[in-house]
Amino acid sequence: MGNARPVKLDIELVQLEQFVAVARSRNFTRAAEDVGLSQSALSRSIQRLEETVGRSLFERRPRGVVLTDTGDWFLERARRVLQLLEETADELSELEATGRIRLGVIPTIGPYFLPEILRSFGEKFPNVAVVVTEDTTENLNQACSRGEIDLAILAEPVSANYLEVEPLFDEELLLVLPPEHPLEKVERIELGDIDALPFVMLNETHCLSENIAAVCRRELFQPITVERTSQLTTVQELVSLGHGVSMIPEMARRLDQGGRRIYRSLDGEKPTRRVVMMWNPYRFVSRWMKLLQQHLRDSVA
Numbered sequence: 001m002g003n004a005r006p007v008k009l010d011i012e013l014v015q016l017e018q019f020v021a022v023a024r025s026r027n028f029t030r031a032a033e034d035v036g037l038s039q040s041a042l043s044r045s046i047q048r049l050e051e052t053v054g055r056s057l058f059e060r061r062p063r064g065v066v067l068t069d070t071g072d073w074f075l076e077r078a079r080r081v082l083q084l085l086e087e088t089a090d091e092l093s094e095l096e097a098t099g100r101i102r103l104g105v106i107p108t109i110g111p112y113f114l115p116e117i118l119r120s121f122g123e124k125f126p127n128v129a130v131v132v133t134e135d136t137t138e139n140l141n142q143a144c145s146r147g148e149i150d151l152a153i154l155a156e157p158v159s160a161n162y163l164e165v166e167p168l169f170d171e172e173l174l175l176v177l178p179p180e181h182p183l184e185k186v187e188r189i190e191l192g193d194i195d196a197l198p199f200v201m202l203n204e205t206h207c208l209s210e211n212i213a214a215v216c217r218r219e220l221f222q223p224i225t226v227e228r229t230s231q232l233t234t235v236q237e238l239v240s241l242g243h244g245v246s247m248i249p250e251m252a253r254r255l256d257q258g259g260r261r262i263y264r265s266l267d268g269e270k271p272t273r274r275v276v277m278m279w280n281p282y283r284f285v286s287r288w289m290k291l292l293q294q295h296l297r298d299s300v301a
């Protein structure tokens with residue numbers, strides 16, 4: 001047994017196609033018509049295939065043929081080989097062409113997360129244009145349902161009937177304070193330390209507001225909201241001016257290099273948000289979109 005040599009099969013693809021045709025019709029005459037050969041030529045081709053395999057693939061009967069046990073086993077593999085080649089040809093065809101992906105993203109993710117993602121994706125697939133739409137969670141949900149965008153990147157909570165939602169990563173929400181705030185010198189800041197502080201928040205249409213409210217509800221308090229705005233950068237500026245405190249995603253903190261605000265990680269159970277991608281599985285999912293989805297998975301792994 002240890003000296004057994006690996007079997008090498010010298011099989012042409014056309015032989016696999018002819019074999020599948022015979023297996024499908026269970027008749028050499030009909031199969032020959034399907035593949036455009038004479039019955040005798042097809043019979044000789046299948047016979048050569050059986051000689052190569054070293055087993056009988058068909059049992060010949062007066063009114064046709066039936067697969068042997070080996071033939072039934074070989075049929076599954078032949079179909080897999082032919083399907084793989086067909087998919088490969090389709091993918092090569094798409095890779096040689098240009099494509100377009102309509103990508104939706106919420107404003108609290110887009111400017112902080114997308115630039116590097118789109119840059120690296122563009123380097124891999126320069127012929128694919130990614131058209132970005134920035135909007136609220138609710139509007140992106142509707143656009144994805146109607147097929148107006150192909151893929152959306154947003155944060156939970158997401159109400160997505162009939163839509164596919166896949167988590168990408170969890171991100172910490174950091175407390176942001178104005179300069180020289182009394183809490184700056186506190187070694188450990190807990191949620192209970194900020195329950196009476198005024199909050200600057202995004203408008204209620206932004207899911208980040210719900211993320212923050214959910215964190216506060218967990219500690220049995222409602223944040224005292226003194227101002228609301230539509231832009232995360234405006235929230236940060238208002239905090240700098242002493243209008244209140246807020247919670248900011250870690251990705252926004254990484255791009256804030258001005259030093260005009262103080263960011264702190266809260267003690268205890270960290271407040272987080274979950275970033276997900278969403279698409280409509282009942283609409284056509286292009287090769288390009290699958291490539292972007294996998295690129296997103298790889299980028300955050």
